[in-house]
Amino acid sequence: MAVYTQLGAEELGSLIGEFDVGTLRSAKGIAEGVSNSNWLIETTGAQGHEQHFILTVYEERTEARDLPFFLGLMDHLADHGCPVPATIHDRAGQAFREVRGKAVALIEFLPGVSVSAPTAGQARAVGGALARIHLAGADFTLERANGMGPAAWQDLLGGCGHDGLVSIDPALAAIVERELPAVIAAWPEDLPRAVIHADLFPDNVLMLGDEVSGLIDFYFACTDLAAYDVAVTHAAWCFDATGSRFDPVLSAALLEGYQAVRPLSGAEQAALPLLARGAALRFLATRAYDWLNTPDGALVTRKDPMAFARRLEFYSANPAVFA
């Protein structure tokens, strides 16, 4: 959302000099990334060709600790032909460096734009791209637990409290108190696991027409149920922004696109309605917590928790959308 770390031209120039990418020609701070700072970098290479990169400064310690997983995964997926930006390693071979005590990485720039009103063709392409990263991640050797799994929903929603939830919306506490224990009690553990993106909203997909040109922002990626990632992506793509209107055409296209590459097992298919309720609870939990804990006038825009409460109710009432 912002550029938190101010790096001067001199500092950027000497940082770029640590990579074999030519000379710095331009650096624009870009308004992407919730907890890190990003620049769009232009360099001139040996043949005078312009090259573009994203430079990311990781503002949070926890992110930096997981960088070998995140950046290693991006390199692994890019190597396996997925539309994922590879990291540029420095002259010493490192995927990230340290500047002013913060980790920084130089990342391949991929073209494409994030759509706000996807077409069926785009939803199908996203389903296919998601399935391909699940398959390509199979021989990635690192693992990372999902820090935003059921235990985290319970902590975050518990932290909101009954009164906090009621203060967001009079109906919210009852929804959470009915759904949260039911979903957690039934949560499956024996479905196929994969490296999952876990946050594949339209913002994190770059498209050129109906083609996926980039999957970005792997900073929630982890090792978890592949079908849960399908459910997250379904919740992210198949509703309007308020969560009030479900789009059956996008839903069918997304699921078809996924299964054309990686068919879901019977058990995965049967679990999707529950996994989708879990996906809705996951975003409801962070949004509700942030809603109650973001000071008025803070730099971060609060996102409406009810947009995911509505999805949760929809999935609970309509398990047949996955049939």
Next chain:
Amino acid sequence: MAVYTQLGAEELGSLIGEFDVGTLRSAKGIAEGVSNSNWLIETTGAQGHEQHFILTVYEERTEARDLPFFLGLMDHLADHGCPVPATIHDRAGQAFREVRGKAVALIEFLPGVSVSAPTAGQARAVGGALARIHLAGADFTLERANGMGPAAWQDLLGGCGHDGLVSIDPALAAIVERELPAVIAAWPEDLPRAVIHADLFPDNVLMLGDEVSGLIDFYFACTDLAAYDVAVTHAAWCFDATGSRFDPVLSAALLEGYQAVRPLSGAEQAALPLLARGAALRFLATRAYDWLNTPDGALVTRKDPMAFARRLEFYSANPAVFA
């Protein structure tokens, strides 16, 4: 500082289609511009060449009213060989269009980075570039009054009030009450006029090594005393960020660079100490007003007014720096 207007990919794509610049390939919101929203746009032209542009959405009505002046000036200066971005006119020949009731312009992308610790060579180049826009603007036919001239300083500092100034710093009210009337009483009216940039801080200059590759952000440009623009640029480049340390080497280089292209008349030279006090008052006035009128936690970072109070005191005590 931020992207205020959210434009979806579909809207951006159809907007870009109104210009003869090829197909939209990428759009990144960039963290530049205080009162407008900016995107770095990549398109693919007819020969498959990548092209880059800045797309600006003007958020304020006053800015939009002055766009024929601002954009016409940029085109005029670019046509005259100054390193200023030209506007891209749409297929109907217009320099700006309207989207969602706001004016938008597509502007040439210029390479270069903004330096934070200028060298003497860079200060000399900036002086030369400033002189060149003063000369090139001579046959520009539009005029615009300086909305940030002495009357505005008086309004803004008057709006702060004695107690407001004291609340910023115990010494500030006395400085303003001594300097403001003295500078206004002696303000010259008969020096050579030009189209001036009026805000040529390092942020608004793009450099490649010691060359000026771009002068940007002409949204304070107006018709006023050429030597006042020299004074503004001097105040902007020849001190550290806190205004505590004056750099005589940068000062000499900036003035030499300017005079090598456009020698100052004796009257301009003699007026520089007073004009520099005015330049310091101008930025002190807006910073002090914003300091007192920006809510805590607002999206805008408040800038320390005292950084310009210190310059004001320096110029008042050291008129000989311009001798």
